[in-house]
Structure formats: structure tokens, C-alpha cells
Amino acid sequence: MTALTAPALTIPTAGRLRLTAYAGQHVLLWVPTLVAFVVTVTGGALALVTIGLVLLVWSVPLLRWVADRHRATAARTLGVPVPADRLPVREGTRLIGRVVVWARDPMTWREIAWALVSLTLGFVLSLIAALLLVLVVTGALWWYGVEPIMRARARLDCLFLTYGRVERLEQRVVDLAESRAEVVDHSAAELRRLERDLHDGAQARLVALSMSLGMAEAAFDADPERARRLVGEARATTTAALGDLRNVVRGIHPPVLADRGVVGAVEALAADLPFEVDVKASLPGRPPAPLESALYFGIAECLANVGKHAEAAHAWVHLRHHEGVLSAVVGDDGRGGADPGAGTGMLGVMRRLTAFDGTVSVSSPVGGPTLVTLEVPCALSSPKTTPSSGPA
Incomplete structure (x- = not known):
């Protein structure tokens, strides 16, 4: 396995003793x-009855503990990390x-x-x-033999x-296929949402605008006062329709994000929230x-979840780029106990970031604080250059 023969400076090779x-x-x-x-x-073997489950709850953690001790010694012996890569169990x-x-x-x-x-074989060695x-x-055999044996x-x-290199690549293919399917589903849902927003918002107001202007046109000669009132209503409807369109555009790509980047956009978002951020x-x-x-x-x-559920007086967002990873930590001093799998919001965040090989981790003990860490591997552009952006 290639991953086990590459040198790693951070883990020194153990001496003979x-x-x-x-x-x-x-x-x-x-x-x-x-x-x-x-x-x-x-x-x-007894998992279908209660006693089997009780035995597993006791023995599996013990087996994992013993295996982790051997992982640690193998990592120090070979000079490479030996990760467990287990599936997480939610608290x-x-x-x-x-x-x-x-x-x-x-x-x-x-x-x-x-x-x-x-x-058997491992114990003998x-x-x-x-x-x-x-x-x-x-003694001489120990001097020359302990290192190759261990x-x-x-x-x-x-x-x-x-996992070996081939297995990791296979798992990577599976993860990419799943993330692609999730992104496609998410994109389709976003298109349906935009269609609903346009249909129920701006389109309805534009229809009302057209009707008001038509009635005003018909009333110009017979009732100029009523026509003037209808034109005023049409003007108000136009303003409301423009507001709806701006909201839709912000849902696609906020203009402040294109102009000022993610830091400026988050600062603008924080300024509009009813709690301190x-x-x-x-970066x-x-x-x-x-x-x-x-x-x-x-x-x-x-931040929306903080406002809805956390009952927090203060929140914070820390953004940094370190060793090729862009991370954002969103925390609050609320009541804690957040469950990322309980709603669709955090699942949507996970789907968004999975498409970029990103991860989301949540720490939210009862009583707080809640910390949500978003991490995405990426390279940053020069501060003097602006990446291609969406609509302004």
C-alpha cells in the first residue's frame, strides 16, 4: 500500500528499545x-435478542480501543499516519x-x-x-531482527x-457520485423555489400592474381622478415588484457578495440581524x-438557525484560510442541543459544501455553546484580482 511507505516527518521512527x-x-x-x-x-450471533445488543455495546468499544492502540504503535513504527476512518455515531x-x-x-x-x-500471527511476531x-x-538477533519483525x-x-489506496479511490468515487446526485437534486429544488418566488411574487405584482394601468387608461377621459389614483397604485406595485425581484436575485447571488467578497457579505448580513454578531x-x-x-x-x-432556535444574545463568525483549507466557524452563546439532522437547512449546507469536498461539523452540548465548523479545501486568488462573479 503506497500510503504506508511514504515518509512522514511529523512521526519519528522508533528506536530498537x-x-x-x-x-x-x-x-x-x-x-x-x-x-x-x-x-x-x-x-x-445473538444480536436479535437483548443480551446480544448488550454484549455488543460493551465489546465493540473495547475492540476499537485495542485496535486504536495498535494503530498508534503501527504509525510510530512505520512513520506514517494510520487513520481509523470509521463511520461517525451521532451523540x-x-x-x-x-x-x-x-x-x-x-x-x-x-x-x-x-x-x-x-x-495468531500478530501475537507470534x-x-x-x-x-x-x-x-x-x-542479543545479536535482537539488534538486527527487531526492526524488520516489528x-x-x-x-x-x-x-x-x-484502507488501502485502491479502496480509498473506490470510496472517493462513491462519495462523488452521491454528492453529484445530491447537488443535482438541490439544484432542481432551487429552480423550483425560484419559479415559485417569481410566480407568487414579481409575476403576480406585474399582472396587477398591467391591470391597474389598463383601468387607468380607460378612466382617463371619464374619471381623471380615478385614473390618477390607479396610476399611483400602479407605481406602488412597481416598487413592490422591484423589491421582489431584488430578493430573488439575492437568493441566487447577493450583489454584495460579488462586490465585497464573502467577508463583506457576511458583515452586511450580520448588521441586519436582531442580535449581536x-x-x-x-483571508x-x-x-x-x-x-x-x-x-x-x-x-x-x-446564523438564521441562531435567530430561530438558539435563543442567543451573541454570535460570532470566524473566517480563516490555513494550509489550503478555508474554514468558517459559526458560534453562539444560546441554549445548545442543536441536531444537524433534524431539519433541512443544515442538510442543504452539507450538500452545498460536499460538491467542493467540504465538510460540516457541529458541536452543540445542551446549555451551549453551539459551534458549526464549515471547511472547504481551496486556493485563494490574489487580493488585487477579483474572481469571476455572478450577477451584480
């Missing part, structure tokens, strides 16, 4: 690995829900298979590495405990216009 200590740790973890494996398999998920997520997670099955290999130092006659053990762990930004340039628009509407949705 440390590698031997890792081997000793593996030997000591043999018993909890055996217990976790046996109880997990038993719980899976507050009930017992059956957690078991379902674990069952759907491919990494759970990988860890079960790894436990079986770790209890670690035991040999540890005994080579203990036995006096094997590297072999680490690669064996990585084979099961992390602190906006801080550290040396501007992101591409489509991404900038997606991030702005994501922040706008988060």
Missing part, C-alpha cells in the same frame, strides 16, 4: 483482544442505532478480522521481538486497520466565486 516496548505492549494486549473478539462475535443515538451504524461500518468488520489475525531482547544468546507486524496491522476574518485573498457563494449561504443558514 522502543520497538521492543511496542512488542511487549502487543503481548499484554493479547488478552483484551481475545475477550473483545469472542464477546463481539458472540454478541453478533444521543440509542442502543439499536449504534449497533446498526457499527454493522454498516466496513471498518468494524475489518477490526474483527484483524483481531483474529492479531491473536510480537512475542518473538520481545523474547529476542530477554534471552541473552539472542515493521512486518505494523504492516500486518495496517493491512486490516486502514462578531465577524473576524483572516489574504478571495476563493472561487461558486465556492464563495456556497460558503456564504452556509454561514447565512447557520
Whole structure:
């Protein structure tokens, strides 16, 4: 696996004594690995009854804990990160829900298979590495052999405990297909919304305007006063229709976003809210216009949720660009307890950002504060240049 052979300066290669200590740790973890494996398999076989679920709720976290200890030692041995890449379990998920997520997670099955290999071949490798130092006659063998033995053990762990390059590419294809389908659905929904807004707003007012002008034209000779009154109503209708059109345009691409960028647009948005919003930004340039628009509407949705649900007196938006990632943290001092899956707003934000490989994470303990972090990988343009923008 290519990802496991590339050097990483941030994780130093362990020395021989440390590698031997890792081997000793593996030997000591043999018993909890055996217990976790046996109880997990038993719980899976009895999952249709209550006792099986209880066993899984206890054994799966133990299995994950043991696997993570081996991931850590494998990462230090090989000098590369060994991520778990598990499916997340939402806070507050009930017992059956957690078991379902674990069952759907491919990494759970990988860890079960790894436990079986770790209890046999893996244990033998670690035991040999540890005994080579203990036995006096094997000192030279330990000096030259502990490193290749422990590297072999680490690669064996990585084979099961992390995804390979091909698997990551396959998962990436699946994620892109899902995000593309979601974006297409979202775009179709947006077009329907715009059609409704135009039909119920500006179009209805323009029809009323045409009728008022027609009646005024017919009344000019017979009743000039009534004609003047109808023209006045038509003028008011024109103003209202222009307001509706401006609202529709803002829903597509706010003019302030095109003129002042995402920072200026968020500052303008914050100024119109009924609660205090602190906006801080550290952006040396501007992101591409489509991404900038997606991030702005994501922040706008988060602030709208603050006003609707959080009962907050103060909110904040912090924008920064660091190591190729544009991030926005939207927080508030409200009552907390936000559930990103409970409504369609945050799901829409996630769909918008997924199209740009972005992520959304929510931390909202009961009592607050609520923090929503939007992250999108991107490069910024020079401050002196303006990216292509939407309608002004």
C-alpha cells in the first residue's frame, strides 16, 4: 500500500528499545483482544435478542480501543499516519442505532478480522521481538531482527486497520457520485423555489400592474381622478415588484457578495440581524466565486438557525484560510442541543459544501455553546484580482 511507505516527518521512527516496548505492549494486549473478539462475535450471533445488543455495546468499544492502540504503535513504527476512518455515531443515538451504524461500518468488520489475525500471527511476531531482547544468546538477533519483525507486524496491522489506496479511490468515487446526485437534486429544488418566488411574487405584482394601468387608461377621459389614483397604485406595485425581484436575485447571488467578497457579505448580513454578531476574518485573498457563494449561504443558514432556535444574545463568525483549507466557524452563546439532522437547512449546507469536498461539523452540548465548523479545501486568488462573479 503506497500510503504506508511514504515518509512522514511529523512521526519519528522508533528506536530498537522502543520497538521492543511496542512488542511487549502487543503481548499484554493479547488478552483484551481475545475477550473483545469472542464477546463481539458472540454478541453478533445473538444480536436479535437483548443480551446480544448488550454484549455488543460493551465489546465493540473495547475492540476499537485495542485496535486504536495498535494503530498508534503501527504509525510510530512505520512513520506514517494510520487513520481509523470509521463511520461517525451521532451523540444521543440509542442502543439499536449504534449497533446498526457499527454493522454498516466496513471498518468494524475489518477490526474483527484483524483481531483474529492479531491473536495468531500478530501475537507470534510480537512475542518473538520481545523474547529476542530477554534471552541473552539472542542479543545479536535482537539488534538486527527487531526492526524488520516489528515493521512486518505494523504492516500486518495496517493491512486490516486502514484502507488501502485502491479502496480509498473506490470510496472517493462513491462519495462523488452521491454528492453529484445530491447537488443535482438541490439544484432542481432551487429552480423550483425560484419559479415559485417569481410566480407568487414579481409575476403576480406585474399582472396587477398591467391591470391597474389598463383601468387607468380607460378612466382617463371619464374619471381623471380615478385614473390618477390607479396610476399611483400602479407605481406602488412597481416598487413592490422591484423589491421582489431584488430578493430573488439575492437568493441566487447577493450583489454584495460579488462586490465585497464573502467577508463583506457576511458583515452586511450580520448588521441586519436582531442580535449581536462578531465577524473576524483572516483571508489574504478571495476563493472561487461558486465556492464563495456556497460558503456564504452556509454561514447565512447557520446564523438564521441562531435567530430561530438558539435563543442567543451573541454570535460570532470566524473566517480563516490555513494550509489550503478555508474554514468558517459559526458560534453562539444560546441554549445548545442543536441536531444537524433534524431539519433541512443544515442538510442543504452539507450538500452545498460536499460538491467542493467540504465538510460540516457541529458541536452543540445542551446549555451551549453551539459551534458549526464549515471547511472547504481551496486556493485563494490574489487580493488585487477579483474572481469571476455572478450577477451584480
